[in-house]
Amino acid sequence: MSRNSIGKNLVITSFGESHGSFVGAVIDGFPAGLSISSEDLQLEMNRRRPGQSALTTQRSETDEVQIISGVFEGKTLGTPIAILIPNQDVRSDDYLHLKDVYRPGHADLLYDVKYGHRDWRGGGRSSARITAAWVAAGALAKQWLNNQSSVNINAWVSQIATIKAPSIVAVTRDEIESSAVRCPHPESSNQMIVLIEEAKSNGDSLGGKITCLIEGLPQGLGEPVFGKLNAILGQYILNLNAVKGISFGDGFDAAELSGSNHNDEWIFREEFGKIGTRTNHSGGIIGGMSTGEPVKMEIAFKPTSTIAKEQTTVNASFEEVKLQAKGRHDPCVLPRAVPIVEALCYLAIMDLWLESPAKL
Amino acid sequence: MSRNSIGKNLVITSFGESHGSFVGAVIDGFPAGLSISSEDLQLEMNRRRPGQSALTTQRSETDEVQIISGVFEGKTLGTPIAILIPNQDVRSDDYLHLKDVYRPGHADLLYDVKYGHRDWRGGGRSSARITAAWVAAGALAKQWLNNQSSVNINAWVSQIATIKAPSIVAVTRDEIESSAVRCPHPESSNQMIVLIEEAKSNGDSLGGKITCLIEGLPQGLGEPVFGKLNAILGQYILNLNAVKGISFGDGFDAAELSGSNHNDEWIFREEFGKIGTRTNHSGGIIGGMSTGEPVKMEIAFKPTSTIAKEQTTVNASFEEVKLQAKGRHDPCVLPRAVPIVEALCYLAIMDLWLESPAKL
C-alpha cells in the first residue's frame, strides 16, 4: 500500500510537485474498452483550472491533459492510464523569500521535520496543484460510470463564511455552473461573491462548506465492515487540502434527534418495484451501505492559509519574522474545490462498483 | 487489501457475528517484546462492556479476552495476535420475529440485497458487538504507545441530544470515568443522565457527540498525500457504527472564519526548544501531519436505531408491518462508544507510528 495511492480496485497513484515539470497520476484497474471523450475530460479540467475568474488565483494554466499510456485508438486498454499535466506558469521566484520561512497554516515546517529536504517552490508536494490530476482521473471514472449506470454526482458551494445557502434537495449542473462561486442559490451566490471580493481586497481569505449529492446508486454499495461507503468517501475527501470535516445525511444535526425522529422507515415503492426509505435522515447510507436514496455529504473547508495580510511567524533559524504572501492564490478555494470533490466521489464510487458488479 | 482489515503497518482483521460463538480480531505487525498487562486490557474491555449501568443494554457479557496466539510468557512475539471474545449471553430467540423484517435504521435489507443470506440474530455482522475486539486491539496498541511515547488519548461525551457540555481544553481520565455517561462536566452529565432515562422510559433513543483529544504526538506524524493524519483517523472512525460525521480542530466552525483569524501562527517555544503554534484552530493537524499540538476531533453519532417505540416498516415480502423492538439495546450508545473511539485512535496512531520511527 502506497501512501500516494488510494483505492483497492481502481487505484490512483498521485505524483508531482507544484513547480516541477508535471503533476500527474497513474490509474490502475480501469476496465478496457471505454471510448474516452477528451472534450468531457477537458471540461472538468476547466472547472478546476486556475484563472477562471477574478475570484480565483491568477496562475494561468491550460491544464491540457496528456494521456501517455493505457489508451489506444481512443479506447482504454485495461492497462494503467498515466496522466501528465504540465506546470507551465510557474513563478518560483515568488517563493524565494519563503525558502526558510514557515508560513502559518501551511505544512512547510512539518515537511522539514519529516523529510529534512523540501521543495519550497509553490508549496511543493503540499500544493493543491496536484489535485489537477485527481480531477482528470475522476473525469475518466465519471465517463465510465455514466456509460453503465445512472450514477450522478453534483457538488456545490453551500456556505461561504457566514453566508449559508438554503438547504436544497435537487440541483442541476447548469444551476451550479451559472454561479461564479458555484452556489446554485442566486441570492446567496451574489452575497458570497461580494464577501470574497471584500476578503480579497483586505488581503484576507474565506472558508465555507460544500454540499455533495450522489444520486442513482444501487442498494448495497459499500463493504462491511472496514470499507463502509461513508468511510471510503471520507477517506478520499479528508485527504483533500483544507478539508476540516465531513458529515453524512443529517450529520452533526443527527446528534440532536431522537431515534423515533431520525430512523428512516422502509417503504415499498410500487412504482420502482423496490424498497426505499420514507425519509432520508441517514443520507443514503445505513450500516455502511447505500440504501438507494441519495447520498448527501457536507464538507467543511478552512479559509485559504495563504493571505496577503501581514502575519507573524518563525523561520528555520527559529526567529520571529513578519510575512506577507506574494505568491498567487485564491481568496476562497471553494468554487474550484467543487469539481475536485466530485472527482474524488466518482473515484471512490467506481472503486466500490468494481468490487461487486455481480452482487448488486 | 481485505475489507475487514484496516491499517498498513499494524493491520487489524475483524471477524465475528453478534450471536456466533466468538467475535475477534487478528492483529498483525505488532512488535515483539512488549509485556502485556491483562489487567489494563480488561479495564478497557470493562469500559465498553454491556450491562455497566442502568443506562446501557442489559446483555451481560464478561468480555474476557482470550489471546490465542502471538503472546508467549506474557510478552508479544512479533507474530499475529489473535483475540477471541466469547458471546455468552445471546438470546437469539428475541430476534426470531425480526428474521424477515427490515428494521428502520438497520442494514438488514441491505445485507439481504448484497449477500442474499443473512445472520438475523442480534444484527449478525452489523452489530456493534464486534467492536469488543477492536477495543481489545486498541488496548494493546495503547500499552505499546504508552511504553515508548507520551501519547495520551482521551475521548468523552460532549453532547447528548440538545445538552452540550461547555468546551473543555484539558480533561483527565478520572473526570471522564466518574460520570455515568462519560461527560466530564458534572452539570451537563447530570442533565444527560436525566435525558437518557427519559428516552429509555419513552422507548426512544438519543444521539450526541464525542470529543476526542490526542496529546503528546511528535511533529510530522501522517503521510502525505493519501495517508493524511486526519484522513487515517477519519477512515477508522467513520467505520464505527452510528457515526455520521467527524471534524478536526475548529471543524465546521472553521468555515465561518477568515484566514487571518484561523491561521495558527508558528512560534518558537523556548521552554521546549521547538516550534509550536500560538493558537490551535487547525486541531493539531496541518497538511495532513501532526503539528505537535493536541489533535482535537468531534464525532457525531446518530441516535440508536433500535427503539422500543412502535415503528412502521416492511418485511421481506414487501408488506408493511408494525415493529416494536424486543432485543436488549442501549437507549444511547455514546457512553460505551467512548472507549471504542479511543481504541480506534490508538490503532490509527500506532499504524502511522510504525511507519516513520526513524524520521520523527
Added chain:
Amino acid sequence: MSRNSIGKNLVITSFGESHGSFVGAVIDGFPAGLSISSEDLQLEMNRRRPGQSALTTQRSETDEVQIISGVFEGKTLGTPIAILIPNQDVRSDDYLHLKDVYRPGHADLLYDVKYGHRDWRGGGRSSARITAAWVAAGALAKQWLNNQSSVNINAWVSQIATIKAPSIVAVTRDEIESSAVRCPHPESSNQMIVLIEEAKSNGDSLGGKITCLIEGLPQGLGEPVFGKLNAILGQYILNLNAVKGISFGDGFDAAELSGSNHNDEWIFREEFGKIGTRTNHSGGIIGGMSTGEPVKMEIAFKPTSTIAKEQTTVNASFEEVKLQAKGRHDPCVLPRAVPIVEALCYLAIMDLWLESPAKL
C-alpha cells in the same frame, strides 16, 4: 498489507503457534451463499493430518476445524470466515532442551535476532503446523470453485531423493491417494517408501519434488504486469516451508530449448470452438495469463531439517553443542505437503477468479 495475509480479493490471514491453543486463519472476501460441506473439508484436513501412517510424524491431531464466523445455517454469509484448529497433542517438554539451541536448518536463531523473544515450543510460528489452517481455507476455496467451474487441481509426489517417477500427463485423485507417499506411479511409490523407511531408521530425512497440475482454467486468468498467474502461484507456494524452487511448464529444461522448439503454436480446436496450443511447453501460462491448457508446476522441497542423527551447532551463548532431535517429525514432508500445495493453488486461483468474473 499484512505480512501474515495473502491475496487481494480473497484474503487469508494466518495466525497461531505450533504449541499455542489454536492455529487458525481468517478468510475475507469469500462470497455469500455457498453451502459448506464439512465432510469434504475434513477430508482435506485428514490428508494433511499428522499420524496418517508410519511414514509421518506421530503427533496425533484430529484437526477438527471449528468455523466460528462467516457461516450461518451451513451457508457462507459473505463475512469473514474465521477458522480455528486446536493444538491438542502438544508435548512442549520435548523441546525444553532446544530452548537455547539453534537447530541446523531451522530459523530459531533468526527469530531470536529479529524478534528478541521466541516461542521455542515445537518451532512456534515457524512450524508447518500452521499450514493446517491453510488447508482448511483451501478446502473452502475448492468447494467454491468446484461449484461454478471445472477447475481441478491435483498435486503428487514426483520425486523423493533420487527416485524420480516418470513424467505423467493425466492423473486421478484416486491414483494419488492409493499411494502412501502420494506418488501415482506404483513402482516409484514402492521405491520411495523403502527409501523413506530407510532414512527414518537412519535418523535422517529426505527431500523431493511435487508436481502440480491445474486443469480447467479459462483463458486470460492472471493480471499483467505484477499479478502474473505464475508470479501469484509462486508467491503462495514459495511461502510454504521447505520449498526451495518452483518452475512452470518445461521450467529449467526450457533453458536448453530453442525458440522454434519451445514456442507453442496456436491452433483452433474446432471441437471446443476455441483456440488452444498444439504443445504445452509453456505450462499453460503465457504473458502471465492462463492459455486454457493445463498449468503445470514443479516444486522442489529440501529434506526435513529435523533429524535424529547427531549434529553440531551452537547455542544462544555461542557455544558449540551436539544435538539430537527428540521432537516428533516427518522423515519426509512431501506426502503431507501434497494437500497443502493444492490448497495454496486453490486459494491463488480463487483470488484471481474473483477479480475478473465478467471479463472471462
Added chain:
Amino acid sequence: MSRNSIGKNLVITSFGESHGSFVGAVIDGFPAGLSISSEDLQLEMNRRRPGQSALTTQRSETDEVQIISGVFEGKTLGTPIAILIPNQDVRSDDYLHLKDVYRPGHADLLYDVKYGHRDWRGGGRSSARITAAWVAAGALAKQWLNNQSSVNINAWVSQIATIKAPSIVAVTRDEIESSAVRCPHPESSNQMIVLIEEAKSNGDSLGGKITCLIEGLPQGLGEPVFGKLNAILGQYILNLNAVKGISFGDGFDAAELSGSNHNDEWIFREEFGKIGTRTNHSGGIIGGMSTGEPVKMEIAFKPTSTIAKEQTTVNASFEEVKLQAKGRHDPCVLPRAVPIVEALCYLAIMDLWLESPAKL
C-alpha cells in the same frame, strides 16, 4: 493493491506500452535526502539498453531517464519519484501484419480475450520494453542501499542453451561486464556467443539461466509467514517476462540430498563476532529470513518467443496462418535480463529493509 504495483513499503507502479510515448514508473516510499547520481542511474540503463551489441535487438533507444517529481536540487524529497523513459525508435508499421495474428509464445490472444482491445504495436503492454523503468527504479534503490549498507547484488548468465558455466562462488561486476553475454567464465562466454550468433543466423532463439548472488544482507531480513524473503524475491522475478522458474540455494538439487547432508550447521564466527553457517546449501535463507550468508538464486528463462523462422499459428478469424517475425528482437534475452534481475532484487530488498530498520 494495484496489479501494476509491487512492494509494500517501496511501491513501484509500472505503466506504459512499447510504442506509446513513454514507459515509466512511480516509486513511492523512497526516503528523503538521498543525493541521486544521474551517471550511475544511466549506467544501469545502458546495461539494459537495446542495441548494445550485435547480439541484441537493433532497436535504438538512448533510454535517458526523465525524473519529473520527487527529486529537488538533486536530492530525493520523500515524495513519489515519477520516471519517464521516451520510446523513440518505434517502427509500429513493422507490426501492422501482426495486428490480427496471434504470435506463438506471445500473449496477443490472451490480451484479446481478457481486454477485448489491444495495442498490437511492439507487443504493447506485454513488451519487455516496460522493464526499462524497472531498471531505473532499481538503480535508485541500489544507490540508497549502497549508501547505508554493504548489500551488493550481482547477476550473471550461467547457462545459454546447453552451455553451462561452471559454478562460481565469487564474481566481480567487471568480470561480468567484460563478457558480451555477461557470463564471467571466459570459455563459456565464448561458446555462448558462438551459439547465439548461430541461432540468430538461423532465425531462431535461445534460452538459458541467470544466477544471482545477494551479498551483505544482515540476519533476519524477510517477514514470516507470507513475506518470506524467498517468496518476495520470487514474486518480483516471476513477473519478469520469459522467466519460467526460480530456485534458492541448492534449489532442485536439494531434492536429492538427505537432511544430514543439506542442513547448514550453525557456527560461531569469532572474527565477525556472530553466528553463521558452515555450509550454505540453503542459499542464505532459512525460514524465510536471511541467514547473513549470500543469497543465491537461479532463474530459468525460456528462449525468446519472437523468431524469424516461419511458424504456423492462427489469426483472429481462427484461420491457420504462416508467420515470420519482422520486428526487431533479441535472439537471446539473457544478457540484457541481467541488469533487470539485479534491479528487481534491489527493489525487493529495499522494500523489506524499510520495514525493519530498527529490528535488524
